[in-house]
Amino acid sequence: MRDTRTEILEIGEMLIRTKGYHSFSYADIAKTLSIKNAAIHYHFPGKSDLGTTILQSLINNVELLKETCKEYSATDKLLRFIEIYDNSKMLDRVCIMGALSPCIDTLPEQMQLKLKEIAELLLKWLNDILQEGKKNQEFHFNENSIDKANLIVSSLLASLLLNKVLNNGVFESIKQSIFESVQISK
Amino acid sequence: MRDTRTEILEIGEMLIRTKGYHSFSYADIAKTLSIKNAAIHYHFPGKSDLGTTILQSLINNVELLKETCKEYSATDKLLRFIEIYDNSKMLDRVCIMGALSPCIDTLPEQMQLKLKEIAELLLKWLNDILQEGKKNQEFHFNENSIDKANLIVSSLLASLLLNKVLNNGVFESIKQSIFESVQISK
DNA sequence: TTGCTTACTTACTAATAAGTAAGTAATATT
């Protein structure tokens, strides 16, 4: 038997990434779990508490993944980084940045800050990976690594969005471009 | 004295691109224009009528811009294409794809179709520009032009989103990358 | 001058939203 609090968080995350923060309600979660509306308020008094907790748990997941990859080669780290987006693609979801950044101004302040934290965390991690790979000759590129990290995160994020609209091969096409742009073959 | 219908469309577009489709209400528009809620229903019976009309007018604008650029060089066409995003950046807005694609499944069907139309229109136009520029030696790149168009649109779209979150130089950084990737200097 | 259309307002409905207060049954603590 699953823990209700955890299930609320997972369904909430799914709803944010499939419908958006403003388009789901406590009633959606309640229906899915066959509990009452107020049960969710018991675990998360306000919607912003739920939203903030979901974002924090995503931050924790990235930190954990980062720790797991610590000893990997830069190439394998990059592969694991891109896997985050692969997983989203497989589930036909967008990433959290894609889901929330368009309406960041309408989010509770705590959520805005957490979203910033996620963006900075991902960009910094990717930048570290790129620098390491360049230093030890795994990757080959001329641009500075911050610009490159910006470009990679942007294009991954947006290809998930475009994929939802067009259902074409844009995600795979982008992934290929990324590998070519750092000159690793896989 | 302005035309109310046109003003509703313009404010509606602004609201979609700053707050999102589900986060604005007829009341928001009514307040801004100092008219009553029902006046908007007179011009646009349902919210989906308003949304669909806004998307159609954006399609018309792109078609018009395309026509205007007809005789330009490929380089100038590309500059005008990117100007669409420059304008968004200046106003601290995201583009319509960035605003609506994350929650496309929650939009009225007519709006979903119009959004697809916009995505296809932009990608096709950019692809044409890239092919023309490659053919006449204005641009130099090895990838196929469809992949390149995907990458450029994706990164422009996402850099507007990231810019809202981080307020850093990501948009300018991406723009520079695009120019370099087709090897034009400006 | 009578009637019709345009562009609204007034006043409303029904649905849904987030949120709360009070009660309850089961479990854990002392």
Next chain:
DNA sequence: AATATTACTTACTTATTAGTAAGTAAGCAA
């Protein structure tokens, strides 16, 4: 055995939503 805590439900409030029906004032058309 008595008490407190956990995890809810029941029943509710208040606010906001999209949407509608009926009325009106101004302008034009026959």
